[in-house]
Amino acid sequence: MSTGTAAPKVTGPPPETTSSSDPATPTLAFRGVAKVFPTGTRALEDVSIDVRAGEFVSVVGPSGCGKSTLLRLAAGLDGATEGEVDVRASTTSFVFQEATLLEWRTARRNVELVGELAGVAAAERRRRAAEALELVGLAGFEDQHPRSLSGGMRMRVSIARALVAEPQLALFDEPFGALDEITRLKMQTELQRLFQLKGFAAMFITHSISEAVYLSSRVLVMSGRPGRIVDDIEVPWSYPRSPELRYEPEFGRIVGRLSHALEAHS
Ligand SMILES: Nc1ncnc2c1ncn2[C@@H]1O[C@H](COP(=O)(O)OP(=O)(O)OP(=O)(O)O)[C@@H](O)[C@H]1O
Numbered sequence: 001m002s003t004g005t006a007a008p009k010v011t012g013p014p015p016e017t018t019s020s021s022d023p024a025t026p027t028l029a030f031r032g033v034a035k036v037f038p039t040g041t042r043a044l045e046d047v048s049i050d051v052r053a054g055e056f057v058s059v060v061g062p063s064g065c066g067k068s069t070l071l072r073l074a075a076g077l078d079g080a081t082e083g084e085v086d087v088r089a090s091t092t093s094f095v096f097q098e099a100t101l102l103e104w105r106t107a108r109r110n111v112e113l114v115g116e117l118a119g120v121a122a123a124e125r126r127r128r129a130a131e132a133l134e135l136v137g138l139a140g141f142e143d144q145h146p147r148s149l150s151g152g153m154r155m156r157v158s159i160a161r162a163l164v165a166e167p168q169l170a171l172f173d174e175p176f177g178a179l180d181e182i183t184r185l186k187m188q189t190e191l192q193r194l195f196q197l198k199g200f201a202a203m204f205i206t207h208s209i210s211e212a213v214y215l216s217s218r219v220l221v222m223s224g225r226p227g228r229i230v231d232d233i234e235v236p237w238s239y240p241r242s243p244e245l246r247y248e249p250e251f252g253r254i255v256g257r258l259s260h261a262l263e264a265h266s
Pocket of ligand 1: 037038062063064066067068225
C-alpha cells in the first residue's frame with residue numbers, strides 16, 4: 001500500500017491506441033479507490049465510478065469531502081492509495097475555478113499555448129484557437145489581454161483552451177464558483193451546448209445542486225470525509241437544455257432529492 005506520494009496509479013492502454021468511442025468502455029473508471037494523504041487524512045473511501053463518452057457526471061458533496069482529490073486522481077495529478085483509476089482518453093482537459101490564464105498573452109495566444117506545447121504548426125494553431133474562441137462566444141476579443149476581460153470572459157477563454165485540445169475527457173473543478181449568478185447561469189447554458197456539440201465525457205465538481213442538475217446526465221452525491229458515493233441520480237432530459245428547464249416541477253423534485261441526500265450524509 002502506498003501513501004499517496006507514489007507515482008499516479010492511472011492505468012489504461014497507451015494514448016495512441018485509446019478510444020472512448022466504444023460506449024461499453026468507460027472513458028474514466030474508479031474501482032474501489034481510497035486516498036490517504038501522508039498527513040493521515042483519509043480523503044476518499046471505496047469510490048467506484050464510471051463515466052462514459054457522452055456522459056456529463058457532476059459530483060456534489062460537503063466541503064472537504066474529497067471532491068477535488070477525486071478530480072486530481074482522474075487527471076493523474078496524484079495517485080490512489082487503494083484501488084484503480086482507469087482513464088481511456090487520448091486527451092484529457094482540466095478547467096479550474098480560476099481561469100489560470102497567462103496575463104502577458106492575448107486570449108488567442110493563451111488558447112494557442114496548447115498547440116504550441118503539442119508542436120502544432122503556427123497557422124493551424126491559429127485556426128484552431130480562432131475556432132475555439134468563436135465557439136465560446138469570444139469572436140472579436142482574440143487580441144485582448146486577460147486583464148481587459150470580465151470574469152465570465154476569462155472563464156470562456158479557459159474553456160476554449162480546454163476544448164481546443166479536442167478532449168475525450170473534460171474535468172471541471174468548480175469552474176463557475178467565482179462568477180456572479182447571472183454570468184454563472186449563462187455559462188451553464190453555454191457549457192451544456194458545447195458538451196452536446198463536442199460529445200466528450202465530463203466530470204464536474206460543484207457546490208451548486210441546481211447547476212449539477214441543469215448540466216448533468218448523472219449527479220453523484222458524496223458523503224462527508226472520507227468521501228464515499230452515497231447516491232447516483234440520473235437526470236432525464238436530453239441536450240441541448242433550455243434555461244427554462246430550471247422552472248420545471250421535475251427539476252425541483254430532483255434538486256430536492258439531492259438536497260436530502262446531501263443533508264443525510266454530511
Ligand atoms: N495534499 C494534501 N495533503 C494533505 N491533505 C490534503 C491534501 N489535499 C487535500 N487534503 C485534505 O483532504 C480532504 C479533502 O480535500 P478536497 O480538497 O479534495 O475536498 P473538497 O471536497 O474538494 O473540498 P471543498 O468542497 O471545500 O473544495 C480535506 O480534509 C483536505 O484538507
